[in-house]
Every structure is written in structure tokens, then in C-alpha cells.
Amino acid sequence: MQRAVAVDLGATSGRIAIGTLEDGRISFEVVEQILHEPLERNGRLEWDFEKILGLCRSAVQAAANARAATVGIDSWGVDNGFLDSDGRLIGSPVCYRDLSHLAAFEELASVRQRLYELTGTQHQPFNTICQLVARRREDPTLPKRCEWLILPDLVGFLLGGERNHEITQASTTQLLGLDGRWSEEAFRIAGWPTPERQPSRPGKLGGKVAAGVSIAHVGSHDTASAVAGFGPIRDDQVFLNVGTWSLAGCVLDKPVATPQAEAGNFTNELMVDGRVRFLRNIPGFYFINRLHKDLGVAASVPEWLSAAERCDERVDLLHPDLFNPDSMLAAARALCSRVPKTDAEWAGLALGSLAAIVSATVPKMETIVGRRFSSFRIGGGGSQSAAFCQALANESSLSVIAGPAEATVLGNLAAQFVAQGVLADWPEAYEVVERSLTTTEFLPS
Secondary structure, rough: OOEEEEEEOOEEEEEEEEEEEEEEEEEEEEEEEEEEEOEEEOOEEEOOOOHHHHHHHHHHHHHHHOOOOEEEEEEEOOOOOEOOOOOOOOOEOOOOOOHHHHHHHHHOHHHHHHHHEEEEEEEEOOHHHHHHHHHHHOOOOEEEEEEEHHHHHHHHHOOOOOOOOOOHHHOOOOOOOOOOEHHHHHHHHOOOOOOOOOOOOOEEEEEEOOEEEEEEEEEEHHHHHHOOOOOOOOOEEEEEEEEEEEEEEEOOOOOOOOHHHHOOEEEEEEOOOEEEEEEEEEEHHHHHHHHHHHHHOOHHHHHHHOOOOOOOOOOOOOOHHHHHOOOOOHHHHHHHOOOOOOOHHHHHHHHHHHOOOOOOOHHHHHHHHHOOOOOEEEEEEHHHHHHHOOOOOOHHHHEEOOOOOOHHHHHHHHHHHHHHHOOOOHHHHHHHHHHOOOEEEEOOO
């Protein structure tokens, strides 16, 4: 029996899971979970970083107590923090939803096409390049006096691990070239020096953080870990990881950075094994959760969705007014031609809108990559909603194979066992993952 501890940081919660590898299967137990959210302070939307760091310190202690050899940390993409010359944190990491990033995004409008040619990364106002431009505008001295690290690498270093740029996270920044190395031209555009350290691949150890406990570099972008947690993905399957955001795409051997891919706002992010996650970053349960809160529905989100009534009204979840409104309900009302009258109709609108935007990704992707897709392979918290899975199957006319809900944790742990040397390589890791999960299939009706 081998043990590892996974830290999975989402944009609204974080969790610690203790995992074991025994008899060719990975099992795990979530032992701690916290809720967190960004805070308005210092004129910016910042993460409550001490709360996040505290959870990761607890994970190290949990690993020591459980005699686990490693801790692996994954999180959402793009967000970063800064270290001074002595390795001390400068302020708290800024949340990707901070409105300063929208202004930086517009500043880069004239070079967007060139950035896509260089990086194959979708144009989004929260990309790390936009964040670095925003921070430089606020303090022009920052690029010369500090080092930046993406969130999981930042946390790992502050726990006592090595400085690192993990490549699946680096591929979310719009600063990584199509060759898997930092793009010097992209950094010149951002007005920042190119990091001296090139990004490294997961499946390696990254320094001791306690007696007998090392950091393991996993697919530290949570979607990279999630896709690893699906096990083998067929060429005719669309992977879909649904949480605060939805990541919908397919697995390719090489990046596709054509004008058609750029027009469809597809991105090329890396998998733990070096292949490409060709995907769109589209809205997930953020809209649903905010709407549920604003409506004041007493039932839980899954219960509310399961009681949904048919509603032909849809809203475009990519509309800028839904990015971070004061009231999601008010913003949605303003976009409706016929406003739902009941909570159940609002649930129908929410399900239909999310299913519609996910389904619309499929034909666009088929045209670009030259494949036909027959099913969705779905994981993440959203895969626990039978109502959503059925709505997606109906909307897309594709089967939906759901599970595991904790795909990210499973993929995180698999990478740690590769780093520990217990699993020889990624093909073996995928075989172990496949033996470790259960799924449910939903057919169109």
C-alpha cells in the first residue's frame, strides 16, 4: 500500500484527500474541505491567500500523520503571486475576475492574433499575460524586482519546496510557446522578463516540505489532473470537466493554432503526458450557483435542478454582463425576452443555457480537428447532477458518460504515484485510474 495526499483548490472551495494505491486501484477519502472566496481589499479583488495556504499546511501535516510520501497541489489556472528577491510573498494573489484584467485585455487587442500564433492560447481577459500587464501598469517597477509563480507552484515553494513552473499550468498563461518553452516575444509584449526556468513536466518530486514528505509535481492545472482522472479517452469522445467553469475538448497529439481554432476561441493546453488538451473554456456552474443564491431557493442546487420545469428561454452564458455582476438574477432578467415566473422555470433556463453552450462546442471542434464525436466523457462536480447530464444528452444528441465527480483528485493522486516511482509511466497510470472509477451513462431522450 502506497499513500499520497492531494490538495485540490477550486475557485470556491478547497479540499484535502488522502489516497492509497493498493491492488492496482486508487482509493481516497476527502478529510478536510473549506469554502473560500476572493475579497475586496486594496482596491482589488484578492484571494484570501492565508486561508488557502493554511489548507495546504494542513495537507502537509496530514501526509506526515498518514505516512504519505508526497503532497500534490492543483488549482484553477492563470492566477499567480509575486516573490521578492528574498523569496517573500508580495501581497496576496489577485483574483482572475478583477476588472483591471479587462482593461489589460483591451490593451492587447492589436496583438491578439500574434499571441495566438505564438501560444495557441484562447483570448480571455483573465489570462496570466493580462494579469501581468495589469500589475505592471499598477507598478512599473514590479517586473524588475520580483519573480512570479502560478498559484500551485507558489504554494509549494512557500511550504518549503523548490521553485518551479509546472507545464500544464504554464499552458494556461498565454505565455508558453507551441514548442513547450516560454515565448520570449510574448513576454516582450507583456513587458516582463522571460523566466530563467523553463516549465517542467509533472510526475517528478519537487523538494521536501516535512520529514519524509515531498512535494510531487502533478498536473497542477486542475483540468489537467481531471482529464488524467478520466483514464483513457477515445478519439471520438469529448471530455468535459464541469465545475465553476466548464472545460470541453478533445485529446490531440499536437497543438492546433489555425485561424479557425482562433476564431472558435479554442485553446491548446497540455496534458500530464505531454499531449494536448484542445478545448474551450466556457461557463460552468458559476451562473447556476449565483442564480440559485440570488433566487433564495431553500433546496440545494442538485435538488433545485432536479425539479426543473421546461423552459425554452436561454441566455448566452458568455455575455459580458454575466461575468461578475452584482446580481446574477438581475443580469439574467435583463437578457431574457420572456422572464421565467417560478424557481423551477429558472432551473430549466439554467440547465438549458449551460447544456446549449456546451453542445455548441462539439460541431465547431469537429470541423477544426476533422473528427466526429459520439459521446461526452464528463467529470467534476457538475457530473453529479443527473439533471444536467440528461439535459446535455438531450441537447447534444450524444451519450453522456459521467464520473468520477472527483476526477481531479484521482488524476492528482495518479501523478503522485508516478512521481514516487510506484507507477512506471502514464500508460500504467491510466490503466490504474480506469480500474479505480465507476461511471453512469445517460442517453438522449
